[in-house]
Amino acid sequence: xxxxxxxxxxxxxxxxxxxxxxxxxxxxxxxxxxxxxxxxxxxxxxxxxxxxxxxxxxxxxxxxxxxxxxxxxxxxxxxxxxxxxxxxxxxxxxxxxxxxxxxxxxxxxxxxxxxxxxxxxxxxxxxxxxxxxxxxxxxxxxxxxxxxxxxxxxxxxxxxxxxxxxxxxxxxxxxxxxxxxxxxxxxxxxxxxxxxxxxxxxxxxxxxxxxxxxxxxxxxxxxxxxxxxxxxxxxxxxxxxxxxxxxxxxxxxxxxxxxxxxxxxxxxxxxxxxxxxxxxxxxxxxxxxxxxxxxxxxxxxxxxxxxxxxxxxxxxxxxxxxxxxxxxxxxxxxxxxxxxxxxxxxxxxxxxxxxxxxxxxxxxxxxxxxxxxxxxxxxxxxxxxxxxxxxxxxxxxxxxxxxxxxxxxxxxxxxxxxxxxxxxxxxxxxxxxxxxxxxxxxxxxxxxxxxxxxxxxxxxxxxxxxxxxxxxxxxxxxxxxxxxxxxxxxxxxxxxxxxxxxxxxxxxxxxxxxxxxxxxxxxxx
Amino acid sequence: xxxxxxxxxxxxxxxxxxxxxxxxxxxxxxxxxxxxxxxxxxxxxxxxxxxxxxxxxxxxxxxxxxxxxxxxxxxxxxxxxxxxxxxxxxxxxxxxxxxxxxxxxxxxxxxxxxxxxxxxxxxxxxxxxxxxxxxxxxxxxxxxxxxxxxxxxxxxxxxxxxxxxxxxxxxxxxxxxxxxxxxxxxxxxxxxxxxxxxxxxxxxxxxxxxxxxxxxxxxxxxxxxxxxxxxxxxxxxxxxxxxxxxxxxxxxxxxxxxxxxxxxxxxxxxxxxxxxxxxxxxxxxxxxxxxxxxxxxxxxxxx
Numbered sequence: 027x028x029x030x031x032x033x034x035x036x037x038x039x040x041x042x043x044x045x046x047x048x049x050x051x052x053x054x055x056x057x058x059x060x061x062x063x064x065x066x067x068x069x070x071x072x073x074x075x076x077x078x079x080x081x082x083x084x085x086x087x088x089x090x091x092x093x094x095x096x097x098x099x100x101x102x103x104x105x106x107x108x109x110x111x112x113x114x115x116x117x118x119x120x121x122x123x124x125x126x127x128x129x130x131x132x133x134x135x136x137x138x139x140x141x142x143x144x145x146x147x148x149x150x151x152x153x154x155x156x157x158x159x160x161x162x163x164x165x166x167x168x169x170x171x172x173x174x175x176x177x178x179x180x181x182x183x184x185x186x187x188x189x190x191x192x193x194x195x196x197x198x199x200x201x202x203x204x205x206x207x208x209x210x211x212x213x214x215x216x217x218x219x220x221x222x223x224x225x226x227x228x229x230x231x232x233x234x235x236x237x238x239x240x241x242x243x244x245x246x247x248x249x250x251x252x253x254x255x256x257x258x259x260x261x262x263x264x265x266x267x268x269x270x271x272x273x274x275x276x277x278x279x280x281x282x283x284x285x286x287x288x289x290x291x292x293x294x295x296x297x298x299x300x301x302x303x304x305x306x307x308x309x310x311x312x313x314x315x316x317x318x319x320x321x322x323x324x325x326x327x328x329x330x331x332x333x334x335x336x337x338x339x340x341x342x343x344x345x346x347x348x349x350x351x352x353x354x355x356x357x358x359x360x361x362x363x364x365x366x367x368x369x370x371x372x373x374x375x376x377x378x379x380x381x382x383x384x385x386x387x388x389x390x391x392x393x394x395x396x397x398x399x400x401x402x403x404x405x406x407x408x409x410x411x412x413x414x415x416x417x418x419x420x421x422x423x424x425x426x427x428x429x430x431x432x433x434x435x436x437x438x439x440x441x442x443x444x445x446x447x448x449x450x451x452x453x454x455x456x457x458x459x460x461x462x463x464x465x466x467x468x469x470x471x472x473x474x475x476x477x478x479x480x481x482x483x484x485x486x487x488x489x490x491x492x493x494x495x496x497x498x499x500x501x502x503x504x505x506x507x508x509x510x511x512x513x514x515x516x517x518x519x520x521x522x523x524x525x526x527x528x529x530x531x532x533x534x535x536x537x538x539x540x541x542x543x544x545x546x547x548x549x550x551x
Numbered sequence: 552x553x554x555x556x557x558x559x560x561x562x563x564x565x566x567x568x569x570x571x572x573x574x575x576x577x578x579x580x581x582x583x584x585x586x587x588x589x590x591x592x593x594x595x596x597x598x599x600x601x602x603x604x605x606x607x608x609x610x611x612x613x614x615x616x617x618x619x620x621x622x623x624x625x626x627x628x629x630x631x632x633x634x635x636x637x638x639x640x641x642x643x644x645x646x647x648x649x650x651x652x653x654x655x656x657x658x659x660x661x662x663x664x665x666x667x668x669x670x671x672x673x674x675x676x677x678x679x680x681x682x683x684x685x686x687x688x689x690x691x692x693x694x695x696x697x698x699x700x701x702x703x704x705x706x707x708x709x710x711x712x713x714x715x716x717x718x719x720x721x722x723x724x725x726x727x728x729x730x731x732x733x734x735x736x737x738x739x740x741x742x743x744x745x746x747x748x749x750x751x752x753x754x755x756x757x758x759x760x761x762x763x764x765x766x767x768x769x770x771x772x773x774x775x776x777x778x779x780x781x782x783x784x785x786x787x788x789x790x791x792x793x794x795x796x797x798x799x800x801x802x803x804x805x806x807x808x809x810x811x812x813x814x815x816x817x818x819x820x821x822x823x824x825x826x827x828x829x830x831x832x833x834x835x836x837x838x839x840x841x842x843x844x845x846x847x848x849x850x851x852x853x854x
Contacts, residue, residue, distance in 0.1 A: 339615075
């Protein structure tokens, strides 16, 4: 039977492939989740960043291995520990033909803090900057409040918008709504905006004024296809040429398929469970009047009841690494004590629950996006099953990603499945976003939906943030990381290994930050 | 002394139900459908006692026993997975039995609800006529002009997830069919002598509609209800397949099919295939029974 279905699938696939010629200069990409906005300064979200990077560029751009490289700034230097001077490229024009100058840099950095209602604000990347000044048309000086080693890495996420095109009546110039309509979307990137409809295709075409190497594609379409199997079918039939996150169940077949190639990137993104740690009646918890997650023993029970190897093997198809830490061990500031994932211990978990006063357990709702992360709902269901085994009856509430993020921001979940990509190569950004005490004005704890708060961690992170020496900073970060993990403030599950599947004849450099950028996809000669 | 009462000669008088039964059993295909239906419904109703595993008890699922092919033997539970296991380690056979329960409950409750609402609206429209009739029937027309699945999708995205919400959405998309049929039949009944007689007795409209007209309008409604059961099961499966019906931890047939879809291309066909076959069988069985019922109850198509 198995042989039969295998043959059938292959012959069907072969028939479909033969019939589909591919237009040489158009590229169709099946993305797993659509951007929540085209405003490149609205929502720190990988899907938003990757569409922004087709049209816009930052001063400093991360390469595929998360190392900062010159982009709109051809060079930069620290003239003092708090002062950075960026020399801008002089040969750059925006896609509408207007020249790129220091004024655009000033406008873009000024705009970040003015964008209202951001669910996860870009101030995360600019809060260390005290001032941005233009020395001349092509030189910009940034001053930080204190010595801040990560500035170059941080500003890789702040893209430069045209101060002319993005000007408007609102304090932030063109509003998020206007940008979503395509008004003022003028950048210096390799592509320029053509059209976007929420829920449908995002289309860009080659920017004729691009200063760098012209991209290979005349037109690029990014089509949101949330169902992984539907994306896989579309790739096999040739409707799309590139797909994000091929289903883990299909990967071995894809690797053996002569019409497809696979691209991988280094692991970086951690999938975690955030736990509501506010002293309140938690919305998704029943069977108890107080919030049991305030008790570290309960959190530890939930932590050690997860069989991470089981999830990696059976749900992720081996395309992940079990995580005991928030960043992989080779990152600066990871905790050596947590480098290996903890082994599952159901008996101890039950004992901890009893010790904490919940011998009969309690009920909890685990929130999960449906289609945002690789196998997200299946991971959530598996964790629900593992928690139920120790007496914590878990129900999974899976929602479409925009609904999920809205619920998360309104703190409607007692526990939720999240993921955090780290493109900086060190733990500071992850810890700042996930476990620093939430403070929107300061841009701290911006993705800390469980509202974990520990003054010791906050102090260590503040200290690390102003330590210029890498080794010293790494040591402080390790310490902060270990405090959070020993406190079971957040539950790391695994690190995703990013994967793409492409039609044969295309190659792609898989980026550690998981962005699918059309300029990185080229025809193999 | 006893008064000898005249003994009535014993004549085998068929009750309407007996007649229906003998007519029904004449058709082999319909009988087959009925047996098939029983074979599906009985184990589903008895699922908690006959299913090898409770697939809704997620604490019992073992991720290491996921995606096993049909016939595998469970190491931890000691049972045989006759139809294999799905991506979460659920026994597919048990999941089908439990999923079928959900599907059947949703279908029966929603069709009954739609029948009650639709019959009331249709009979009221027919009995009163005039403006009431025009108003109610325009509402029905409006309702019928929307594609059913689209309307259900919109309602579910407003109401949220849950079996009760699916039932409400399905009632909303189905009642209009019953209303239209009920009105058509009742328009004929309204002018019959027994209704006129009831009116002359100054019985209340409520009584005339429900005690006198309704029983005589039932046969076509029963036929529609039977066919509509199949529609409701298919609609629920569609909604769950689209991921907006029942909760993920309590899959119905549609969600089981959707869950298995991602394993299809890698040859693990049974996860989608088996629930799909079950869904097809139950719909075919109901349609066979429904079609033949229509033939019997429709005087014009009687042989």
